[in-house]
Ligand SMILES: Nc1ncnc2c1ncn2[C@@H]1O[C@H](COP(=O)(O)OP(=O)(O)O)[C@@H](O)[C@H]1O
């Protein structure tokens with residue numbers, strides 16, 4: 145078995161950026177990785193990490209085809225070219241799988257077309273994902289390309305959870321239902337919980353709180369997702385860096401009527417100028433924490449609203465599940481902001497939910513329990529790793545297809 | 555004390571209808587009452603109840619001034635004219651008090667103007683409320699007119715609950731925050747809970763589920779409202795007869811972009827063609843129950859979505875309160891649909907919430923406990939009476955102002 149047979153290039157293509165990692169699926173590490181930004185702008189930027197060294201590029205990156213060539217060049221510059229044999233597959237993060245896609249799929253022209261067709265549901269994401277796939281197919285002929293969908297884990301939601309209470313014909317015609325996002329993270333983290341606790345996934349109920357720039361919550365019964373906070377789009381649910389999360393539909397009618405906003409203005413308001421940014425002026429949680437520490441009143445309200453919303457979802461999912469065994473924090477805020485974790489859990493002691501102050505304060509990148517011994521609900525912190533999950537899913541699919549025996553889950 | 559000093563005429567004026575009751579605030583009964591419908595249409599209809607008799611009128615009712623005259627005539631026809639001395643006050647249900655109004659107020663021209671000015675926040679309701687008030691002021695000169703606001707009980711919501719996570723300048727400019735509605739009902743019912751249980755209101759936490767054509771939930775800590783499901787408008791929250799309740803804001807952007815809908819079409823869709831009607835084809839709960847009993851698949855999904863949403867709010871408010879002592883069902887569905895109450899509570903046993911099947915099945919118009927003896931959470935059914943609450947609030951204000959001693963709360 146050559147080195148390349150257990151390496152997967154994971155690509156996450158946005159409209160003006162491209163993130164990538166070359167991942168060793170056996171030991172679970174990122175061999176190399178990088179970020180290409182400002183694609184299509186006058187001056188683009190790319191940075192690449194390999195073996196502790198960082199190389200970079202500044203200059204015009206007119207399109208995704210150029211971005212892929214620059215990525216290849218940065219691999220060459222670092223002394224580790226991305227030849228075809230260097231990897232067993234390319235795994236692509238695809239935001240919206242609609243009702244069509246669940247499990248990871250090998251991408252051919254038909255699948256690529258279907259991913260593009262789902263753009264009506266994810267106008268910002270799917271076209272960029274498809275373009276990235278197209279360029280990777282051209283750049284790495286013969287390497288299997290695998291799509292891993294952000295919506296896939298939530299395909300198991302029951303009708304009571306995925307159905308919005310709107311006119312059924314309109315919903316059917318416009319494909320309006322709850323799909324959920326961040327699925328790869330929720331699935332990865334809930335699986336890790338079972339492994340770390342040494343309990344069969346089937347035996348217990350979980351709530352996962354993915355708190356990053358985007359943020360979402362999920363309710364998982366015996367490993368199966370039964371509810372999640374994001375909906376038709378990634379705008380619903382928790383308060384995020386720049387997104388509003390839940391909002392009275394009537395407030396949107398009101399904004400359209402009296403706020404002088406059209407649909408694009410509304411989209412920009414709710415997706416890019418709301419959330420923590422809209423309430424406090426900053427979208428990054430570290431900046432928010434600094435403002436709160438300095439006594440800023442708006443930032444304090446923003447933090448209160450943020451935590452209140454999360455508490456409501458914890459309670460809602462407690463009711464949906466009829467009881468919860470494990471609640472897990474993950475992603476940038478969830479993994480790092482101990483004070484926020486403590487604040488969220490304050491007042492939930494009566495429901496069996498609490499964190500141990502000393503355990504919660506430990507800074508670590510390891511999975512860990514932060515609730516007191518013997519607490520009715522186990523509270524954990526588990527670092528998420530969507531790229532690793534995508535790499536493993538891609539490797540597993542490829543080995544299944546090929547009938548070979550790459551161990552994707554060591 | 556003449557009979558009139560403890561009677562209040564309660565008026566609820568809609569855009570094309572007017573409901574009224576003459577209420578005895580001492581014994582809490584409706585002496586007379588009626589409904590005037592299809593105001594402004596070719597043929598209007600009015601019906602009036604008094605002492606067990608019903609009289610009616612069919613014919614053109616071009617405007618609210620005519621409606622008030624017809625109401626007066628129906629009182630005359632029934633042998634009990636509505637002279638000035640027949641009542642101590644007129645109490646008006648006003649939907650939106652905005653940030654301006656909390657407690658009931660005596661209406662003068664300035665207050666009337668302010669109620670009209672709040673129409674931007676409640677374009678369907680406040681203009682009609684104001685027109686009704688204006689006509690009542692003209693018809694009953696010298697009788698104090700009192701406005702009781704549907705939003706008042708929720709003025710105590712903390713910022714964490716009333717703040718939407720959108721751009722703060724936009725929110726301030728457009729007065730966008732959670733106001734809450736059905737406040738008179740939530741306040742009345744939560745007060746009755748304390749009376750019926752013989753416990754001081756201050757001592758315990760409640761969740762009230764008002765399930766009628768409109769539907770809302772509230773979390774009440776020691777008698778003080780701390781959360782509620784309706785928001786800037788009565789569209790947010792639970793699934794209702796024709797209203798969607800909660801919906802991904804992104805779904806609205808999607809509908810605007812691909813559904814061929816403008817703001818009025820969207821308003822009609824979400825307020826009048828969604829909810830139970832949108833999912834099942836019927837908006838009335840009895841019709842829905844019939845369809846479910848006949849095995850209709852869409853109706854069954856509608857009922858599942860309806861109950862699931864309520865369960866999520868119960869859980870959310872459990873977390874907001876940190877624990878709940880009493881959960882109360884009220885309004886048409888909540889008071890009457892025993893099977894729905896049972897269905898909602900199914901699966902919540904692990905949270906200490908359940909109904910006793912025999913107690914739940916009893917049909918009664920009395921306040922009652924339906925949870926088993928010794929259950930951690932007391933579940934109740936309490937008939938709401940918004941008209942009585944408005945009448946008492948009006949009488950109390952008038953007697954306070956006059957310095958007289960009408961006992962509004964026997
Ligand atoms: N030490 C920290 N304390 C508080 N917040 C942190 C810390 N480290 C990262 N964050 C926050 O995590 C968020 C980004 O999370 P991440 O999971 O990387 O986001 P994304 O959704 O883009 O993947 C930012 O708001 C950042 O401020």
Ligand SMILES: Nc1ncnc2c1ncn2[C@@H]1O[C@H](COP(=O)(O)OP(=O)(O)O)[C@@H](O)[C@H]1O
Nearest residue numbers: 765766767768837838839840885886887890891
């Ligand atoms: N016996 C019953 N069983 C089930 N639902 C009922 C029953 N009686 C009334 N309802 C329902 O209650 C709803 C109306 O509730 P109500 O409180 O009168 O509404 P509103 O919000 O207009 O005040 C309707 O959906 C009606 O079908």
